[in-house]
Amino acid sequence: MRATVVLVLKTSRCAPWVVPQVEALLTRGHRVVAVLPAGDGPVRRALGERGVPVVDSATDFALRPRPSTAAALVRFRRQLRALGPDVLLYHLYASALATRLASAGWGVPRVHMVAGPLYLDSPLVRSAERLLARLDTVTIGGSAFTAQRYRELGRPARAVPYGVDTTRFRPVDDRETRQRVRTGLGVAPGELLVVMVSYVYAPKRLVHRGRGIKGHAELLTAWLTFERRHPGSRLLLVGGGFDEAGERYRRELVERYHPDRHGVTWLDSVPDVRPYYAAADLSVSPSLSDNHGAALEAGAMGLPSIVTDAAALPETVGPDCGWVVTAGDSAALAQALAQAHDEHRHGRLAARGEAARARVCAHFDAASAAESVADIVESVARNREPSVWDGGAAAADPGAPEGERAASVWDGEPALRDAEPSARPEPGPGPRVVTVLTEARLGRDAAGRWAAEEPALGADAWTRYLAGGGRLRIVARARTRPGSAVHPLPPGVEVLALPYYLGPAGLLRVLPRLLPGVCRAVLTAEVLVLRLPGAVGLLGALAATLARRRYAAEVVGDPEQVLAAGVLGSTGRRAAALVHRVMRAAVRRAAAVQYVTEQALQGRYPPAPGVPTASVPNVRLAAPAFRTQSRVWRPGPALVVTVGSQEQHYKGHDVLLRALRRLADQGLAVNGVLVGGGRRHTELVALADALGLGERVRFTGPLHDRARLVELLDRASLFALPSRTEGLPRALVEAMARALPAIGTAVGGVPELLDPRFLVPPDDHRALADGLRTLLEDPALWTEQSARNLRVAGRYELGGLEARFAEWLHEVPGARP
Template identity: 50%
Template structure:
């Protein structure tokens, strides 16, 4: 079963192109949706499509390239229209349509199926030079004849990329006329039953500038020149021309020809009709059809064949395909004398009654080559195959996730990049690289949310009808080789890179590359580097395949605004609350006043995301709701690897007690200063207590000084950053309590990992902490006395302590990697591509 597709058909005219109707009917019969983009005004094609219930959209571009400025503006408007239609496949005929659609859909991702209506433009050396390169933009170039296919194969296109499928004729609609129909048609035209009648059905095109200069490509001047001599010789003969001028220029050329050859004169033997809705009566009236084109595919000759009318065709393009021995004649293009000679032969056979057999042979040829039902099925097969191939290639191709983050990076001695923050080193990208694979083991890093804006540092388908084998094939392959299947993605981390800083820590893993942004420190540095930073972020957005913004943060805010301007989709990982940060007083009174603005900006950013991940289950979702109908999940970015969880809960031990905390010291977000004051309170109350503070950063020295000033030098140990997982686990296992008095949080990794060791904990009532700890273990932000009281109560109550040990271990088990990685993988698969179709 082929999934339902939206096929957007683009044509430069609503006046012609009726040959596409059978293709549209077949696609719709297979369950696909077709939308046509046609320029106004309304014409036969748009009316026929509308009568079928096919949506017709006015093209904002007139497909004229005469004025480069107007063409550029029109292409941009067409691009917007096509993007809004979100095609699964773009399908176009006629060269101006092909050129415009290719350019307007660059980097769309949707396959492009170009069906070449005729080879005229390929006869220009200049156009061939450009087409050699532009043809590469087609996923498939359907050549409507072997003649056309040879051009494209000479351009380097393979046979699979250039299937040959003729334009067809409806063999039920176009069928040999009965004697009664023939008599009625001649009577309506005032033509005697025994008169020799030739017919030419073709619109009149103005002469082109680049090919056949001064002459119309359909050869009206050739047939009129030949007819002038032939009719003088056989005045009882009659020529019917059916077709008005194509556009104003074509109509002017028609009037010039009428005047030059005096076709309006009663003795000219010519009846020149304007464009008609039904050409069958004119074929029914005729003995022979004439197609003297200077450049052509199969043209009207295929309809003449279907009507059982023998043809005289020129040797231009694919016209010789419409004639076999015994069905008609082929003459040199532009040669009026040869055409007149062929008319004499046809008239002689008419008089002898031999043209009837030529007509029957022509009908058999039409059944063999031009059965529209089979041809429409072949075109639909190519369109479906191109979509299937594109889908398979997209599934096989690794997705490239561009993750915009506040993380900071430094150069390694070997020239590579390494993260300055342990939490954003190699292991943090595993779940993007190998979703659902289990990842690799991870070395421990402190629980650090990405830096905030105020930081100071750095169907079943219809079967083809039976019949003889045709010359066309529906085998198709997309341009270029498909990537081999792969379950591995790629990651582009977009973050600040300091090329002057050196760090000999773990390099970013294979499959992860850094897009370094201008480096800055603090708000002042941000203001000085804002312009180049915006430019760099815009460049990263413009070249991204899939965009994920870790928010809140400066990078995510800038990238979201750029995405809106460039009309790119993005997803968000909501890892914290900027309003909480500012209300906590990190930027003082100014920050508190800015908190409502930060909250509103964050709401806007999340509401416009195409997918959202929250590190909490409820807290952040309530404050920053997603856009309805978009994929969303509440999922911690903490995945507990095998071996992380303790085997069982713990038994309480009496004093001395040791409290442990872990977190970045780039700023005071983690409330380590609050913990120091709480420790002082507890020591003063007589509790035998010490503390171990793990982490490093800009305020590390300031915290040590505070501990000395408070007389806690012997009671508090500062370890700095610890990257050894085993060492961290030993510290947690030897502790009596874990404390996290943060001023802002998302879903705290360090707390979850402490709980995984069955360690009781206390924390501030902020972010995702209330989702982890019971109410009795929560304290207000910045309240060291409440923190001290909660710690003392838990440490000295054996029953409460052991109950919390059991509860914490049980809750931590829900963060096991095997339980969460499948959910993350499912969400990641729904993250939309950056470029909207």
């Protein structure tokens, strides 16, 4: 679907953080219209540069208790209605109040992203918000703190940071630029330069009465104490008054503290703050209430920070990258400045800056955060559409273009393409139709054909169901936007598109629409196969049990190991045992079971006695994938390769990075290449930088070109699989087929592949490093492992496995008893 998103902001001056969110929505094909107060501003200009229409608001968002305010809200209501929004997205509290009131009674989804928690410090506002927040469809806290404040009001809220552009804000390597700015400020070499970047806000009437919320007065008080004991240190304040009242308050502070007498330079607002961060040694955020504030920009620039414990600020600073002091406590702030000065004098302060950069890249990247906001906006937009199970296909795909809104969820034979699922004919004579419920993520390629997002789930993964003229129907989450996937499915395969989701939170959002789709697939299946683990497969098992339908299970992994590895945090660890029992029961009820391992998964999830059972690896390689002979040892710098998704941490790429650091510290000439992409990619790059591996490690992103991957494996010295959990890892088998020595963790089906001497515990980078070193320092052992791995990989050649699978599939009974 193509949604119209109306963005409402009360100001064009200080909300640049909405621009990445707008870009994410535009990239997905949505239309964005912005409603802003009249007048120029950086946000208006940035949106105009991106082709976003900007409309002057019919209200000034002041919401004063007078008749003109009511008239303005009526005009604002008409204005919003004329824009035809599918979703209303608003930031800042005045924007939220006006938009909620103007759109009351419409049924248009409203997404409120809370920029900061200041107004919730007022008991009066807090009481009102307990009721008014119910007008929002979704509440997004711009920090974990803000989200928690709304939950305390009884309002479900999820936390998504606004973040910072970590490519624009990054450490400056040009020492001349840094020194030029410092010289212009009169800062001598070696002197400590502290920076605070913030507008000046006048004291508010309802919160922190008589005190500016950004803490300028508290910092200046602390600075006078600190500067007396550490003369020569300099403080740079960047930012003028936010409005006329803020500018008056700034002049009052200048008259009260005479900052120019104490090594303080106060600049007005500037278009680009990066040169001043680059010149500084330390950032300070002394706010009485704040979201993440300037600490993110400073951290991204490689600056450590002193922040207060106000609201969300402590989320920005870890113990190794800054200090957290009590809000409003000038003495504590002066003491933290003294500690930073001491670390600067001894050359230790810069290390905190490196850690700050790594933390920001890992947790506060604006591009990643913007994608999360776009996911939420798409979700609420889809909920407005008729359910895909009531005949509308757009709900199944957040990226479907206009022309697809009336399309059927069925694809395949022309006679079925426009039919409702319920109208599907009963099976007649001929090959059976096998329905497979899977956790695969599907989409359309550039030519409009159904395709998989991951290469391992492309055509090769499904052709075995079509042998002998069989027919296949795949039931999976899917997007229908052309270009949303790149690995085509076999011709003639039908796809039943379930609502698309990512992660547990996404699953919960689409569950009301996912359940009917799974039930429909189960009830209309001729032969039903559930691929486990996965939410789709387990829901299918529940539906089949309740409907008294028979099903076969394909067991491809161990969910308990995944959850116990911490992929979903402490909640996942607590749920691991329960999930194990649920899947064990689902497999036990299956009328036929196929495993991808020889023994590992069979022991964990045994079948019922007497049912058809087979061990058929889901990794099947054609003859060209194999080398004809083992390798010959080559001396020189070693290259260690790993391949796997970076969507979650379970592939253990972070463990490999720490192992490579350990080998480098031991003097071994070794480099690494990490192949894969996903939400954790930026975090892994930041970790590599923090470990000092920038010159030793290369991140390729996903490699869809198999020839390039084979070339990389043939250049490698070793393959590493540091996974925290696995089924039967295709990447490892492919590396072994290239006669590559390997080391991996003793999880899932890995012990069925590797020499026991080269199995290590998960999450043990020392053992991983030791195993890599053993192979790299023993040419005879390396050569032996090359020949062994090529021989073992031969078990996974295509021909014999296909015959074994066909025999098992023939024994799978029909779904109807």
